[in-house]
Amino acid sequence: MPHQTYAACIEACNGCATACHHCAASCLKEPDVQMMARCIALDMDCAAAxxxxxxxxxxxxxxxxxxxxxxxxxCETCGEECARHRHEHCQACAKACRDCAAACRAMAH
Amino acid sequence: MPHQTYAACIEACNGCATACHHCAASCLKEPDVQMMARCIALDMDCAAAxxxxxxxxxxxxxxxxxxxxxxxxxCETCGEECARHRHEHCQACAKACRDCAAACRAMAH
Amino acid sequence: MPHQTYAACIEACNGCATACHHCAASCLKEPDVQMMARCIALDMDCAAAxxxxxxxxxxxxxxxxxxxxxxxxxCETCGEECARHRHEHCQACAKACRDCAAACRAMAH
Amino acid sequence: MPHQTYAACIEACNGCATACHHCAASCLKEPDVQMMARCIALDMDCAAAxxxxxxxxxxxxxxxxxxxxxxxxxCETCGEECARHRHEHCQACAKACRDCAAACRAMAH
Structure with missing residues (x-):
C-alpha cells in the first residue's frame, strides 16, 4: 500500500492540524488575544497545509x-511563533509543529 | 482542553479521511476501474467530510x-459502497467508514 | 455539464469563503479583537463549509x-454575528453570508 | 483591503478548483476512464492546491x-495532462489550469 510509506508523516500532519485548530480557537479565548493575532493567523495556515x-x-x-x-x-514558522507564548495550547502546538516539520522534511528529501 | 472531548472522534475522522483518499487513488489503478466510479466519487465526498x-x-x-x-x-453511504468491492483498500475503507460513522453518530447526539 | 446547474451557488460559496477568510484575518488586526472572537470562530466554520x-x-x-x-x-449563523459589528469587513461578510445562505437553501430543496 | 490585491488570483484559483473537481467527476463517467486515471489524480491535487x-x-x-x-x-502539471485528452471537460480544465498557473506565477514573484 503506497500510503503506508507515508503513515508516520500522515499521522504527524493530522496531529499538527488538530493542535493548530485547537490552538487558534483557544487563543481566541485568552485575555491577551491581541498578542496572539500572529499565532492564530499562522495556526490557520499550518492547519490547512x-x-x-x-x-x-x-x-x-x-x-x-x-x-x-x-x-x-x-510548520517551522508556526512552531517558532507558538513557542514564544506560555499558554499550554501554544506549547503543545509548538511541539506538534516541530514534530511535523521534521517528518515532512524527511519525506521531502 | 475542549478538543479532548472530541479526541476519539477526531482520530476516527482522520483515519477515515486517509482510508478514503487511499481507496480513491487505489481504485484508479484497478483493472476494473469502470466499476469503481461510484466508490471513487463517494471516497472524495467522505474524505472531505x-x-x-x-x-x-x-x-x-x-x-x-x-x-x-x-x-x-x-460515511455510511461510502462504507456501504466500499463493502461491495473485494479490493483490500475498499474493505479497509469500509471498516474505517463504519467506525467513523459510529463515532460521529455518538458525537452528534 | 452537471456543475453548471450549480454554477451560481458555487460562485456564492466561493465568494462567501473568501469574505469569511478575509473577515477572520481582518478581525485579528482590530483593536477590539476581544469582542470579535465569536465572529472569527464562525468565519472559520463558514469558510470551511x-x-x-x-x-x-x-x-x-x-x-x-x-x-x-x-x-x-x-452561513446564517455567521451572517447574523458579522452583522452585529460595524467593521467594513464584517458588513461585507454578513452580506456574502446572507447571499450564500439563500443560494444554498434554494439548492437544498 | 489586503485581499483585493489578490482578487484576480483568488478568482483564478476558485475557477480552477471548480474545473478540476468537475473534470475528475466527469472523467469517472467516461468509457475510457482507464486512460483518465492520471488526469483524475492530478485534478484532485490541483483542486486541493x-x-x-x-x-x-x-x-x-x-x-x-x-x-x-x-x-x-x-496547475501546470495538471493542465498538461488535461490538454492531452479530447473530452470537453478536460479541455476546459486545461485552460483553467493554464490561467491559474499564470496568475499564481505572477503572485509568487
Missing amino acids: CQFAAAAMARGSEHAKAICALCAGI | CQFAAAAMARGSEHAKAICALCAGI | CQFAAAAMARGSEHAKAICALCAGI | CQFAAAAMARGSEHAKAICALCAGI
Whole structure:
C-alpha cells in the first residue's frame, strides 16, 4: 500500500492540524488575544497545509514531496511563533509543529 | 482542553479521511476501474467530510454536532459502497467508514 | 455539464469563503479583537463549509443537497454575528453570508 | 483591503478548483476512464492546491507567495495532462489550469 510509506508523516500532519485548530480557537479565548493575532493567523495556515499534505500522501500523489517541503516550512514558522507564548495550547502546538516539520522534511528529501 | 472531548472522534475522522483518499487513488489503478466510479466519487465526498468534521471538533466549533451528523451519513453511504468491492483498500475503507460513522453518530447526539 | 446547474451557488460559496477568510484575518488586526472572537470562530466554520459545498457541487456529488443544507445554516449563523459589528469587513461578510445562505437553501430543496 | 490585491488570483484559483473537481467527476463517467486515471489524480491535487491558495490569499497570509508558487507548478502539471485528452471537460480544465498557473506565477514573484 503506497500510503503506508507515508503513515508516520500522515499521522504527524493530522496531529499538527488538530493542535493548530485547537490552538487558534483557544487563543481566541485568552485575555491577551491581541498578542496572539500572529499565532492564530499562522495556526490557520499550518492547519490547512497539514490537511493538504496528509491528503496528498494518502493519495500517493506525485506532488507529495513538494507539498511536504512547503508544509515543513509553514510548520517551522508556526512552531517558532507558538513557542514564544506560555499558554499550554501554544506549547503543545509548538511541539506538534516541530514534530511535523521534521517528518515532512524527511519525506521531502 | 475542549478538543479532548472530541479526541476519539477526531482520530476516527482522520483515519477515515486517509482510508478514503487511499481507496480513491487505489481504485484508479484497478483493472476494473469502470466499476469503481461510484466508490471513487463517494471516497472524495467522505474524505472531505471527515477533514471538515475533524477540524470543526478541534476548534470546539458550535457547529460540531451538526457537522458530525452530516459526516456520519456520508460515511455510511461510502462504507456501504466500499463493502461491495473485494479490493483490500475498499474493505479497509469500509471498516474505517463504519467506525467513523459510529463515532460521529455518538458525537452528534 | 452537471456543475453548471450549480454554477451560481458555487460562485456564492466561493465568494462567501473568501469574505469569511478575509473577515477572520481582518478581525485579528482590530483593536477590539476581544469582542470579535465569536465572529472569527464562525468565519472559520463558514469558510470551511463553503469550500466543502463548492467542491461537492462541482463534482456533482450525490450529497450536494445535504451539504448545501448544512452550509446554509452555518452561513446564517455567521451572517447574523458579522452583522452585529460595524467593521467594513464584517458588513461585507454578513452580506456574502446572507447571499450564500439563500443560494444554498434554494439548492437544498 | 489586503485581499483585493489578490482578487484576480483568488478568482483564478476558485475557477480552477471548480474545473478540476468537475473534470475528475466527469472523467469517472467516461468509457475510457482507464486512460483518465492520471488526469483524475492530478485534478484532485490541483483542486486541493487551488482551494488552499485561495484561502491563504483571502487571509492575506505571510505564506501566500510560497503557496502560490507551489500551486502554479501543480496547475501546470495538471493542465498538461488535461490538454492531452479530447473530452470537453478536460479541455476546459486545461485552460483553467493554464490561467491559474499564470496568475499564481505572477503572485509568487
